[in-house]
Every structure is written in C-alpha cells, then in structure tokens.
Amino acid sequence: MTSAALTPHPPDRAQSWATADPDIRSYVSAAVGLFTDELGDGVAGVVLHGSLAAGCFYRAKADLDLLVVVADPIEPTSRARLSRGLAQLAGTRPILGDLEVSAITAAAAATFRHPSPYELHYSAAWRDAVLEGRVDVAAQQVDGDLAGHVVVSRARGVALLGPPPVELFGAVPLEAFRDSVGADLAWTLSDDHLLESPYYGVLNVARTLRADAVGIERAVAEGTSKEEGALWALANLPEPRRGVVAQALACYRSGRPVSEAERPTDGHDWDPAALRAFRDDARDALAGWVSP
Secondary structure (H helix, E strand, O other): OOEEEOOOOOOOOOOOOOOHHHOOOOHHHHHHHHHHHHHHHHEEEEEEOOHHOOOOOOOOOEEEEEEEOOOOOOOHHHHHHHHHHHHHHHOOOOOOOOOOEEEEEEEHHHHOOOOOOEEEEEEEHHHHHHHHHOOOOOOOOOOOOOOHHHHHHHHHEEEEEEHHHHHHOOOOOHHHHHHHHHHHHHHHOOHHHHHHHOOOOOHHHHHHHHHHHHHHHHHHHHHHHHHHHHHHHHHHOHHHHHHHHHHHHEEEEOHOOOOOOOOOOOOEOOOHHHHHHHHHHHHHHHHHHOOO
C-alpha cells in the first residue's frame, strides 16, 4: 500500500438532510417508519443527528444517526420486532455505514440523567446478535454515550417527526458531556488504539481538542462536528501535528469506496510515528477529559 499522503482522495459531495441523495432519505424514512408502524402515536419524536444533520455527511464511510423518543416504555415484544426490523433493513442499506439508533422515553429525554436509560439500541455492532436472537430485549440498560448524542441533537439535530430537539430533550449537564466524551477518548488514547482506527480516532481527538480550547459550554452549545474539529486543528495545532489531521480529514471527505475491513484506516497505511506523537500530545492536552 502507498502512504495516505500519496493515496488519491477524490472529495465527495458534503450532504445535509435537505440535500441528501434520494436513496439516503428513503432509507432513513424507512427506519422511522418501522417505529411509527409499530408504536403509532406512541412515537413522540424522531431526531436525526450526526454528520447528515450537520451538513458534513460523506456517503463512502459515514453512519446514519437517529434518536427516537417514545411516550411510554416499549414492551419487550415490540423491542424485539423493532430491533429485528432495523437489522433486516440494514441488509438493504445503500451505503457501507449503518444506522445507529437509540430510543428513550419522553421522561428520560426531558430530564436527562447520566448514564441515560434507553428502551432500544441498534447499530452495526449489534446486527448479528439481533438477528441471532442473542439480545435480551427485556433488560433495562443505560448508555453513557447518549449524553453526547443528546448534546449534538439539541444543538444541530433535525426533527424528522415531532417537535424541535430542544423541546424533546432537556439540557445535558456539562460534566455528563465531559464524561461521555472522556470515556471514548480514554480508549482512543491508550496503548496503540489510535493506530488501529486512525481515521475515526484522529478526528474525534481533534474535535475534543477544539472543545477544550473554546470551553465546554461553547462546545455543548455548538455541537461540533468531526469536520469542524479537524479544520480547527489544522489552523491551531503545531505544524508537526497537522499532517495526520489533514490525512484524516481527506479520508473523511473522500468519495473512494472502501470495504468494511478497510474502513478504520481508509484502506491504506498511516505513519505510526506521527500517530503516536499526535496521541502523546493529545494525552497531555486532554488529561482533564479522561477519567482517572
């Protein structure tokens, strides 16, 4: 393989929900329809968040993120049907990325607590377990990542059904947001994990570096995207650390198709020494974000 700096990265078209390709809009709408068909008026709202809501969706590698708010707890039989429906729908998806969907009750959404309880979760990591019946749909569980999802939903989410996100979701305490980000960051910055998934890891670190620089209150209010974090890093980090950020951003925007196995690295080699130096500097800069 050639190095990432030499690999062509033809830029794709950045998409928002308003400008999304018809097959993307149709696929997301089908996912929403699973919930309305199953729960009817029990669906209080559906919010699109993530890159497609922020206007920086590049279809070669991006996922599709939804938060569903339901009026009442979902019965286990409905949870099972919905989970299986989402997993089966994934077989028809028009892109490599998959849906990431969480459903929470209106009460949990209105008065946020961390980690937040949820009614249902689906993502690519759960697909096989759902289809094989290995998910305990009756279990009551919590998810620390929901703090981050609700923050970006309040800041930039698109209401696909129901009221605006700020009317569905209560404010997330700043420390809950910090803890949610820090848990993911701790894994990325430990050992050589950044070398395993440099494309995602570098962008996530860059986004957190920006949040640390501008202040957590502003970061929560703005709901910074990975692309915006990378652009901030390119303008503000020391020159020796900008190379891996530029590489990650080029991969993020690339329209070149990749396989599932190639997705973490964009299918090419990275500079291990540059990644480790970036990781080490980020560890020092973001020590306050990572739980001891």
